[in-house]
Amino acid sequence: PGHDVGAHRQPVDRLAVRTYVMPWDEVSLREALLREKYRGGQSYFVTPRIKDLPDLEKFLRVSVPEVKFVVGHGQMAPTQLEEVMTNFYDGQYDVLLSTTIVESGLDIPSANTMIIHRADMFGLSQLYQLRGRVGRSKARAYAYMTTPAEKTLTLSAEKRLQVLQSLDSLGAGFQLASHDLDIRGGGNLLGDEQSGHIREVGVELYQQMLEEAVAALKERAGEDSLSDRGWSPAINTGAAVLIPEEYVPDLNVRLSLYRRLSEAEKSADREALAAELIDRFGPLPPETDSLLKVVAIKGLCREANVSKIDVGPKGAVIQFRNDFFENPGALVGHIAKNAAVWKLRPDQKIVVKGEWDTPAARLDAAEKVLSVLARLARA
Structure with missing residues (x-):
């Protein structure tokens, strides 16, 4: 307020x-x-x-x-x-x-x-x-x-x-006031509970998250949502996703890598970027590996029209954007076949049961579940 x-x-x-x-x-x-x-x-x-x-x-x-x-x-x-x-x-x-x-x-x-x-x-x-x-x-x-x-x-x-x-970046005015880029408390905008990471995520990506958070608030207030390209899925797995400073010390380089990552929509682009990172800076730290996965998962979310996926130790909850799924028949069929694991809740969210104890396991689970949904959407 x-x-x-x-x-x-x-x-x-x-x-x-x-x-x-x-x-x-x-x-x-x-x-x-x-x-x-x-x-x-x-x-x-x-x-x-x-x-x-x-x-x-x-x-x-x-x-x-x-x-x-x-x-x-x-x-x-x-x-x-x-x-x-x-x-x-x-x-x-x-x-x-x-x-x-x-x-x-x-x-x-x-x-x-x-x-x-x-x-x-x-x-x-x-x-x-x-x-x-x-x-x-x-x-x-x-x-x-x-x-x-x-x-x-x-x-x-x-x-x-x-x-x-x-x-x-466009949102730099926002940073200028607190120019150490350490804007705490924005972590959950990334769908990532550890809020200190916002300083690591790079200004443009942060600005985009901010816009999405604003859009979400507006949507709840009944205003128009952003245009089709303007929505971004939220992925919550608790995994740390970033390019650590110890891995890429130069801030400008880090920011430009985040920007390139956020634009890498095809898996070939992501693989090329990963290869370049390994070539320039050595083996990928786990957080950066996770970041590449999250970018891939976002692509799958867009294909399946998933606006949000929360994955916890006991299962995943999936929400479709505007409660719309391209191929409801195929989805209902899949849920019926896998009733022990998949459920459709009355609020139109899907629950997938699973035992995923670590953030890494939850990221893998998100990728698997969304691959299934993306495939069903195209079916």
């Missing part, structure tokens, strides 16, 4: 902003600006100091002559500045070169590339807000945080930029 989780929800079809932290490099920046122009979009080019504007204008004129750019900064007369902004908004220019006036308020869906000059001079929340100017439509957005090529950064500037790169 008192905290509206809904406020953090992003539209489901927005993609994460790809964030690059890099030394100033004219070739890459030219490429970034042209890619945006040729896909019909616009770019922001932001610098912390007015005195750097002339150098950056020269860079655009000489190195990227193909783009039309306009300059805006806080010392202009308000009417002049407004005209610059309106013209950019109307699409008359490809690039808006400015000081941080774009930090808040501007909402231009066609602007999906952000280049920040001297990113090391901005604070974390400023960088975060600047990056939030792009990625407001369905197009993939890019943010380039550039730092001086010849200058070494202070440790704190480097840290800030690293944090930002690792919060390569």
Whole structure:
């Protein structure tokens, strides 16, 4: 109570902003600006100091002559500045070169590339807000945080930029406040009682869980559920599912692995990812092995339209999404044949009896039961 989780929800079809932290490099920046122009979009080019504007204008004129750019900064007369902004908004220019006036308020869906000059001079929340100017439509957005090529950064500037790169996600605003990523109490969103794991699950996946939890609350309140792609099954087995820090020490790498895992829908993709993990980091720890299983189980849940499976020491309880099963005849037949083990409860949930003492055994059981249901759904 008192905290509206809904406020953090992003539209489901927005993609994460790809964030690059890099030394100033004219070739890459030219490429970034042209890619945006040729896909019909616009770019922001932001610098912390007015005195750097002339150098950056020269860079655009000489190195990227193909783009039309306009300059805006806080010392202009308000009417002049407004005209610059309106013209950019109307699409008359490809690039808006400015000081941080774009930090808040501007909402231009066609602007999906952000280049920040001297990113090391901005604070974390400023960088975060600047990056939030792009990625407001369905197009993939890019943010380039550039730092001086010849200058070494202070440790704190480097840290800030690293944090930002690792919060390569829509829900990062949520993290920024407690940027150690240690958001406790969210564990059961993953369908995993050990709540400390949320810090390990990676920001994007966490954000997705948050959205699903919100959707579930809304569904209970009688509002529309998320679109078909937007639902995610809950799997509760008590197994620890994560990529441990000792296995993959680098946070950015861990987050990107979680993201790739969450997108690995085919078993071939998961096997390739597992092989890559073993190759790069050594044998899979049990928690990571379990994580791969959970991703596989989620795929089976989607095939069988199972919204939730709880597996305990004495059995499993399965709930179908909107109480719908593709092939009820086959299911009823299977339950009748296996009446000692399978039951259909009056509340439309299915109970499967079993003796599964360890979380690992419960994960295997979930996989077996769901394989049966997925097969029956296709029968």
